[in-house]
Amino acid sequence: MREWWGEFAGLVLPVACGGCGRPRTELCVPCGDALGGREPRRVRPSPEPPGLPEVHAAAPYENAVRALLLAHKERGALTLARPLGGALAAAVRAGPGRSGEGGPLLLVPVPSARRATAARGHDPVRRIALAATAALRRSGTPARVLPVLRQRRRVADQAGLRAVQRRANLAGALEAVPGSQRLLAAGRVVLVDDLMTTGATLAEAARAVGPDMTRPGTFRPPWAAVVAASPSAFGLNRN
Numbered sequence: 001m002r003e004w005w006g007e008f009a010g011l012v013l014p015v016a017c018g019g020c021g022r023p024r025t026e027l028c029v030p031c032g033d034a035l036g037g038r039e040p041r042r043v044r045p046s047p048e049p050p051g052l053p054e055v056h057a058a059a060p061y062e063n064a065v066r067a068l069l070l071a072h073k074e075r076g077a078l079t080l081a082r083p084l085g086g087a088l089a090a091a092v093r094a095g096p097g098r099s100g101e102g103g104p105l106l107l108v109p110v111p112s113a114r115r116a117t118a119a120r121g122h123d124p125v126r127r128i129a130l131a132a133t134a135a136l137r138r139s140g141t142p143a144r145v146l147p148v149l150r151q152r153r154r155v156a157d158q159a160g161l162r163a164v165q166r167r168a169n170l171a172g173a174l175e176a177v178p179g180s181q182r183l184l185a186a187g188r189v190v191l192v193d194d195l196m197t198t199g200a201t202l203a204e205a206a207r208a209v210g211p212d213m214t215r216p217g218t219f220r221p222p223w224a225a226v227v228a229a230s231p232s233a234f235g236l237n238r239n
Helices: 002-012 029-036 063-074 078-093 114-120 124-138 163-170 180-184 200-208 231-235
Strands: 041-043 055-060 105-109 143-145 149-151 174-176 188-196 223-229
Touching: 029 055, 029 063, 029 078, 041 231, 055 078, 055 231, 063 078, 063 124, 063 188, 063 223, 078 124, 078 188, 078 223, 105 124, 105 180, 124 143, 124 188, 174 180, 174 200, 188 200, 200 223, 223 231
Parallel strands: 055 223, 105 143, 105 188, 188 223
Antiparallel strands: 041 055, 149 174
């Protein structure tokens, strides 16, 4: 019900830009440029956690981009999923599988905790992933969302934790649902999230979708794409 009301309210009530608050537009031109006005780049946190796949991000997590992600995630500005998804699609295209070889792109969203999804009334990463998939298809890239990851145990709130603490907090916290290896082998896996800070979550997600050791030769390493990453991760880019 909350998700439906959010969609309806966005159509009939006065809106303001989710990035800067400018009235009568959900996304003004300057904030749209901050989100999608640059070429996505490979990003690396420091320290870089073991097992982190290659990650591309559309924009630094600051100013308008930070406000847009928070408006979508925490304040139910659901119509922002489309521009956020467009930015994510651009980051996906920048990845190592952009040639289209190896089957369709399989966008695997990083799952939120069930209690967080219930509190928000929607799953923001999955919603953005669906919008990104639609954008990829419109540009002729075969893609679909494959929500095969789930939390296998509760984790502490990541806010305020240092990088090493985040890795310990998330170690073994995710798993792929039974039977998902066959689905994951049908294309190129792209782990997707709205934000990367320390990289611990994406490293854990990569571990969870790792190779099925009973079927040698079937695993192709995933890469990852996010809407935004910490500005320092952009600064450490070494391409």
